[in-house]
Amino acid sequence: xxxxxxxxxxxxxxxxxxxxxxxxxxxxxxxxxxxxxxxxxxxxxxxxxxxxxxxxxxxxxxxxxxxxxxxxxxxxxxxxxxxxxxxxxxxxxxxxxxxxxxxxxxxxxxxxxxxxxxxxxxxxxxxxxxxxxxxxxxxxxxxxxxxxxxxxxxxxxxxxxxxxxxxxxxxxxxxxxxxxxxxxxxxxxxxxxxxxxxxxxxxxxxxxxxxxxxxxxxxxxxxxxxxxxxxxxxxxxxxxxxxxxxxxxxxxxxxxxxxxxxxxxxxxxxxxxxxxxxxxxxxxxxxxxxxxxxxxxxxxxxxxxxxxxxxxxxxxxxxxxxxxxxxxxxxxxxxxx
Numbered sequence: 001x002x003x004x005x006x007x008x009x010x011x012x013x014x015x016x017x018x019x020x021x022x023x024x025x026x027x028x029x030x031x032x033x034x035x036x037x038x039x040x041x042x043x044x045x046x047x048x049x050x051x052x053x054x055x056x057x058x059x060x061x062x063x064x065x066x067x068x069x070x071x072x073x074x075x076x077x078x079x080x081x082x083x084x085x086x087x088x089x090x091x092x093x094x095x096x097x098x099x100x101x102x103x104x105x106x107x108x109x110x111x112x113x114x115x116x117x118x119x120x121x122x123x124x125x126x127x128x129x130x131x132x133x134x135x136x137x138x139x140x141x142x143x144x145x146x147x148x149x150x151x152x153x154x155x156x157x158x159x160x161x162x163x164x165x166x167x168x169x170x171x172x173x174x175x176x177x178x179x180x181x182x183x184x185x186x187x188x189x190x191x192x193x194x195x196x197x198x199x200x201x202x203x204x205x206x207x208x209x210x211x212x213x214x215x216x217x218x219x220x221x222x223x224x225x226x227x228x229x230x231x232x233x234x235x236x237x238x239x240x241x242x243x244x245x246x247x248x249x250x251x252x253x254x255x256x257x258x259x260x261x262x263x264x265x266x267x268x269x270x271x272x273x274x275x276x277x278x279x280x281x282x283x284x285x286x287x288x289x290x291x292x293x294x295x296x297x298x299x300x301x302x303x304x305x306x307x308x309x310x311x312x313x314x315x316x317x318x319x320x321x322x323x324x325x326x327x328x329x330x331x332x333x334x335x336x337x
Contacts (some may be wrong), residue, residue: 050156051100051140052084054148055125059088062138064123068092082112082208083122097122097207104131116207174222177215178323180314181229186276188254190228193273198287200225200259201279210281212319216265219283223261224290226323226331230254231298231315249312251298256335258290258328293335304330 022236056073063069074087085098097120101107107114114134123136127145145148149156181191194200204210219225233244233251264286272278298309307327314321 024207042228048084048100048102050149051102051125051127052119054140054145054154055085055098055100057152058148061141061144063091064136067255073098076209077211077214081210081213082110083116085125086207086209086245088123094121096120100125102126103128104133107133119121120207129131139255140194175218175220176323176325177225177226178310178314178327179227179320180231180311180318181227182315182318183230186274187230188277188336190274191227191255193290195257195287197273198262199273199282199284200227201274202281203277204280211317213281215320215322216281219261219265221262221264224328225259225261225283225285225320226261226328227257228253228255228311228314229257231311243316244312246300246309246312249298249308253296255292255294255300256296256331257292258332258335259285260290261285291332291335295329296334302334307331 023083032151052075056075059073060071070093071089071091073085076082076086077086082099083097087095088098088288089095097117098119099107099112101124104124107124123138124133125138125140127140128137131136145280175181181187190247202210202213202216210216231251231253233248237248237250240304261283265281265283267280268282269278269280298308298311303311304327307323307330310321310323310327
């Protein structure tokens with residue numbers, strides 16, 4: 001009987017491909033990639049995500065027409081967003097982006113803006129080049145791709161099954177997210193507009209990247225987002241530099257607000273709520289908020305060492321982090337004192 005491998009990657013379907021045995025007992029690999037009919041951007045068994053994973057592992061095997069080689073690759077931290085690879089490190093130290101498609105013509109079908117690649121000296125990675133393109137294309141070596149899939153099949157399947165389990169748990173249990181809202185020119189007024197509109201929006205860079213999008217995308221109705229706004233350092237604490245150590249992270253937060261989520265994350269490129277930016281990645285929440293407090297002390301004594309350190313790190317990296325119920329209870333208690 002011919003052996004089969006169960007495969008998957010990220011949110012891929014768990015699929016199988018068979019390694020049929022030839023008459024002499026050896027195995028000839030068969031990978032069902034219906035590339036000729038993948039106009040919708042999907043091969044027969046695999047999602048495009050598997051090419052991203054392959055490129056991260058094997059990009060060092062490739063080079064450009066001018067001989068410049070690739071050293072390493074890192075996928076877009078906002079997973080699933082364009083461009084797929086935000087950082088390709090080249091042999092001369094240059095860092096450039098790349099988009100990955102099954103075939104060249106899928107780039108246009110997906111509505112990507114080629115200006116992003118042109119302006120940043122980016123390139124296109126494809127399994128098959130079926131059309132000319134305005135930036136350089138690198139065509140994946142099919143034999144190497146098959147070797148890689150065969151070697152990592154079990155690992156990819158395990159990742160898929162693990163991801164399915166995580167999604168199942170998330171769909172049942174309310175999650176609590178902690179998010180630090182930085183002080184910017186429009187920070188306070190934007191915060192007020194968000195509360196009035198019952199809509200929260202996350203910033204997006206010029207390259208269409210939203211920091212922490214992978215975590216933000218997990219938000220669902222019934223979850224709670226605790227927004228901590230505007231840290232002011234205690235003037236009595238002598239500190240230098242832009243980042244405060246744990247011992248010097250002492251001061252007050254202008255406000256802490258608990259929001260009950262009423263929608264999944266969605267994208268809105270037309271409705272304008274805030275004056276400075278679009279903030280297109282959004283979720284809606286219940287008005288009035290679940291709880292709200294002002295002039296909340298930021299000390300290890302008030303918050304506890306763990307929550308205090310989480311908030312310090314969030315202020316530095318600007319992402320979102322899950323916390324447990326006891327941490328939210330602590331914040332609610334501070335808001336009602």
